Each structure stands twice: as C-alpha cells, then as structure tokens.
Amino acid sequence: MRAAHHLVGRSKCDEMPDVVEREAVARSEPVAGQELTDAQWEHIRPVMPGGKGVGRPRADDRQVLNGILHVVRNGWRWRDAPPQYASRATRHRRFLDWQEHGAWESIWTAFLATLDPQERQRCMEAYRRSAAGRPRLK
Secondary structure, rough: OHHHHHHHOOOOOOOOHHHHHHHHOOOOOOOOOOOOOOOHHHHHHHHOOOOOOOOOOOOHHHHHHHHHHHHHHHOOOHHHHHHHHHHHHHHHHHHHHHOOOOHHHHHHHHHHOOOOHHHHHHHHHHHHHHHHHOOOOO
C-alpha cells in the first residue's frame, strides 16, 4: 500500500489505480473522479464525429470516451478499463478511427479545455507517457 505522502500533489491522471480503484474496476463500477461530468461532456460533444448509422446499434460515445480516458489517464491496457465503457475492442477501434480521421485531436483538446491548468498538465504528461509506449507499472 502506498504511503500518503506519495499522493501529495498528485492527481487521478498520473496515479496508477490504488486498491479502491482496482476493486471498483473488478466490480464494474465507475471509478470516482474518472467519469466525464455533464459540463465536460457538453463541451466535448460538439466535436464528436457521428456514427455510420448502419449495422448494429453504436455504443454510446460518452461511455466509450470515458473508457478511452481511463486508459489514457492511468496508463492502463485497453482490456483493463471497466467493462461498462463498452468492450475493449470497441474502445480501441473507436480510438483508432478517431485518430485516423483527425477527430481525436479535437476531442482531446476539448477535454483538456475543461480541466484546470494543473490537472491539464498532468493529463498531458500521462498521455505523452502513454503515447510513448513506456512500460507500465504492475
């Protein structure tokens, strides 16, 4: 278990899940502070690309984005995000589609704009570490 002094000055964006978070994930519950707020979603929603409208009903963009943000904020593998955020294949495929079509940058920028400056910096660093493919702590 981590000592409390390790958490001083840290945010949810640069911490690996602690015991409570891992237990919440195991129970398929949202992790406190990791869900998009209604205000954040209202800011991000206008930049979200639309679905194709054919085939199987599309997984909810907000839930999928919450799952993607879990992965990015925490340095998790795609399969480690809680299952209520759509399947790992859906999260990964949607992330790749959004990147390929240039939407991810707009989504990420809109999300960052909803954060205070310190939290924004921490999330940007977590994303950089994630994008760099650095090994994750277990």
